[in-house]
Amino acid sequence: MKFQIKTQLNLGLSNQTFIDINDIFIRYSKSETNVFFNRQNEINVIKNIIPFFTETITIIDYGFDDNNFYVASKFEKKFKHLNDVEIDDKLIEQVIMIIKKFHQIPIKNKVELFDYEKYIYWFYNRTKNWIDRPLEITEIDKCLTKLRNKPMDIVLCHQDLVPGNILIFDNKIKIIDFEFSYLNDKYFDYASLISESFQNDQKYKNIIFEKMKFDTKEIEQVELWIQYQNFLWALWSNYLYQETHKPIYKTIYFEKIKNIK
Known part of the structure; x- marks a missing residue:
């Protein structure tokens, strides 16, 4: 090193x-x-x-x-992660504003378009051992077919809005870690925020939908990306448990599986 x-x-x-x-x-x-x-x-x-x-x-x-x-x-010392603070409407609004700013970043250096089908099949095709019941490829394909038929608003997306990537300082919020960032549909990030940071809690989901003034079609788009991400992160965690046998990946797998409808 x-x-x-x-x-x-x-x-x-x-x-x-x-x-x-x-x-x-x-x-x-x-x-x-x-x-x-x-x-x-x-x-x-x-x-x-x-x-x-x-x-x-x-x-x-x-x-x-x-x-x-x-x-x-x-190296920043004085901050908390999103899951370490009390969540209120004002904080959610601040996080939304950061996401909007991220989506407005002009692309001067080429960034790849997220291939959501290729990515999910990469993990599925490399799965040798399932932690629990196998995910049926037909279930995944149904989700992918719906996504193919949806118009997308392509922006630079963060794509991994877990609490550990959202840092809360005294008077500002920052987001970190861009290894999973691609050009993608902007609704992917709102789905990520809802499913990863707010565990798909209907209360917080409603606050985000209200503050974004999403219409019915936009809400359907976010819900579809939430479904996709549950499949993706279940496959991701199953693969990493297969490769490393670290218990944390088994925990994540079961969290995602229980949310797959």
């Missing part, structure tokens, strides 16, 4: 995290996730973000160190 490490942290699932001797936060990729993340796309996303989006932690350096990808950023 090119960095002189002072402390190893235990943050996130897809990467190793460290503090170096200069108090720089290092996100360093893991071998089991390198196979499905497009790191060149992440580089291009970061290049687009840096000049136009201030609602993130300052990125100092990024690139490859041998076969691993890293992102070095300013």
